[in-house]
Amino acid sequence: MKRIGIVVAVLLVAVLFLVALAPSFAQDDAQSGGTLRAAFQNEWVSLDPHTTSSYSSYQILNNVLDGLTFFDDDLNLVPWLAESWEQSEDGLTWTLHLRQGVMFSNGREMTADDVKWSWDRLIDPATGSGNAARVGPPETVIEVVDPYTVSVTHPEPFGIFPQSIGFDKASGIMAPESVGEDGTVQIPIGTGPFMITEVEGTTRILLEKNPYYWQEGLPYLDAIEISPIPDDTVREVALRGGEVDWVLAIAPQSFDTLQSEEGIVVDTAPQLSYDYIGLNVTREPFDDARVRQAIALSLDRDQLCAVGFFGLCESLQGPIGTGSPWYFDYMPYDQDIDAAKALLADAGYPDGFDMELMPTTQYGETERAATVLQQQLAQIGINATVNSLEWSEWLEKEGNFEYDAYICNWNGLIDADQYYYLQHHTGLYFNFTGYSNPEFDDLVDEGRSLSEFDERYGIYEQANQILVDDAPYVYMYNKLEIRAYRDYVKGFAVRPDQANNFWTVWLDQ
Numbered sequence: 001m002k003r004i005g006i007v008v009a010v011l012l013v014a015v016l017f018l019v020a021l022a023p024s025f026a027q028d029d030a031q032s033g034g035t036l037r038a039a040f041q042n043e044w045v046s047l048d049p050h051t052t053s054s055y056s057s058y059q060i061l062n063n064v065l066d067g068l069t070f071f072d073d074d075l076n077l078v079p080w081l082a083e084s085w086e087q088s089e090d091g092l093t094w095t096l097h098l099r100q101g102v103m104f105s106n107g108r109e110m111t112a113d114d115v116k117w118s119w120d121r122l123i124d125p126a127t128g129s130g131n132a133a134r135v136g137p138p139e140t141v142i143e144v145v146d147p148y149t150v151s152v153t154h155p156e157p158f159g160i161f162p163q164s165i166g167f168d169k170a171s172g173i174m175a176p177e178s179v180g181e182d183g184t185v186q187i188p189i190g191t192g193p194f195m196i197t198e199v200e201g202t203t204r205i206l207l208e209k210n211p212y213y214w215q216e217g218l219p220y221l222d223a224i225e226i227s228p229i230p231d232d233t234v235r236e237v238a239l240r241g242g243e244v245d246w247v248l249a250i251a252p253q254s255f256d257t258l259q260s261e262e263g264i265v266v267d268t269a270p271q272l273s274y275d276y277i278g279l280n281v282t283r284e285p286f287d288d289a290r291v292r293q294a295i296a297l298s299l300d301r302d303q304l305c306a307v308g309f310f311g312l313c314e315s316l317q318g319p320i321g322t323g324s325p326w327y328f329d330y331m332p333y334d335q336d337i338d339a340a341k342a343l344l345a346d347a348g349y350p351d352g353f354d355m356e357l358m359p360t361t362q363y364g365e366t367e368r369a370a371t372v373l374q375q376q377l378a379q380i381g382i383n384a385t386v387n388s389l390e391w392s393e394w395l396e397k398e399g400n401f402e403y404d405a406y407i408c409n410w411n412g413l414i415d416a417d418q419y420y421y422l423q424h425h426t427g428l429y430f431n432f433t434g435y436s437n438p439e440f441d442d443l444v445d446e447g448r449s450l451s452e453f454d455e456r457y458g459i460y461e462q463a464n465q466i467l468v469d470d471a472p473y474v475y476m477y478n479k480l481e482i483r484a485y486r487d488y489v490k491g492f493a494v495r496p497d498q499a500n501n502f503w504t505v506w507l508d509q
Contacts, residue, residue, distance in 0.1 A: 065172030091157035103212035130429030131170035352381020
């Protein structure tokens with residue numbers, strides 16, 4: 001039951017954000033020109049922001065599409081394509097006032113019609129987007145008030161709507177001209193600082209400066225050439241040899257060595273994501289919470305952090321780390337082998353059982369963690385085999401529930417809603433464990449309907465305890481966010497939400 005009465009009371013005074021000036025990130029000493037050669041860790045799966053679920057795709061789209069709101073490098077919510085917005089007294093309708101004169105990279109002005117088209121397509125069930133909830137449920141009504149004003153009416157109050165549309169570029173604004181004759185989007189046309197001009201499968205992509213970009217003086221670079229290099233060693237050799245200027249990730253065991261090398265910068269930020277074990281609650285014995293709790297109690301998380309990510313991480317028992325304002329100090333799973341064995345016996349598995357762990361070759365830390373997990377699970381009688389899969393096969397098996405336990409991470413998190421809603425709510429696209437708890441669902445539904453932090457914190461604190469006790473996910477650690485680049489690359493900021501934004505980057509050479 002959602003607390004609509006409380007929401008309405010809170011919203012008797014409409015929320016109004018007024019921003020007179022466009023944000024400006026231009027630097028006085030920056031030089032314009034040049035091409036940044038960037039090496040990503042992963043291939044992009046698709047460039048359609050409405051159908052992809054790949055974060056590697058969004059890390060490209062960050063530089064092509066703009067949203068109506070944006071989180072700056074300090075993760076403060078700021079106006080972007082919308083200059084201001086307000087919520088109606090009944091809490092149901094948000095009205096957003098667009099920045100005028102913003103052009104798509106094809107030279108056409110963006111208007112409220114484009115916002116309506118983009119969001120209607122995103123929330124259409126036929127699109128099948130896992131990120132539709134960023135804008136709202138299918139019943140959400142998006143209307144053009146005038147060319148520079150759009151209203152969004154939800155069936156229930158959506159108190160964090162301005163935050164939700166700024167989380168990633170799934171809700172970014174795309175020109176309808178992006179859709180090809182076959183109804184698909186191969187190259188999205190946005191209002192961002194760069195536009196996609198060349199795509200060679202998933203081996204190379206070229207972004208060139210958007211000549212119509214609305215932020216004066218930006219971007220500095222003429223172009224960005226992005227190539228995926230999945231192998232850590234090959235990627236680092238390319239950086240050392242000057243074949244690339246910037247790499248998205250390095251092997252954690254290379255951290256100290258690279259940091260000491262002349263001409264290379266290794267930059268970090270606390271990461272807000274989490275690495276975890278997803279247990280398939282749709283099959284035995286993982287449909288029994290006692291089994292899942294026994295697994296959670298068997299872990300030595302500090303050892304997993306040390307081996308999995310060479311200590312550049314912090315152990316977790318819930319999804320949120322201490323670097324977030326949404327951290328909850330609820331930790332019932334310090335390693336306790338006797339308690340874990342007792343839970344297994346109580347569940348009918350006094351001698352343990354056989355299971356399979358599914359890491360991916362795409363992320364070396366998941367393979368390393370799996371070998372440690374084997375040893376730790378053996379202490380309570382669970383005989384685990386490791387089946388490490390290539391990324392595309394791994395995604396297919398995860399999406400079809402063809403696994404016992406997978407190991408992965410959940411990325412790009414800022415608000416509590418991102419931690420708890422899409423991946424844990426019953427029936428949502430990214431809920432790949434099959435977890436379902438109506439009490440938890442009600443709480444996270446309520447949490448996203450409200451705006452006020454303290455009230456939301458109390459709600460998510462309850463939801464967190466339910467989730468941790470149910471243990472469909474066994475949380476291990478959150479990692480340090482690491483980027484490495486040549487020292488002539490200037491103006492890049494490592495962000496805790498893992499976004500790679502290149503419009504303030506310039507080359508000092």
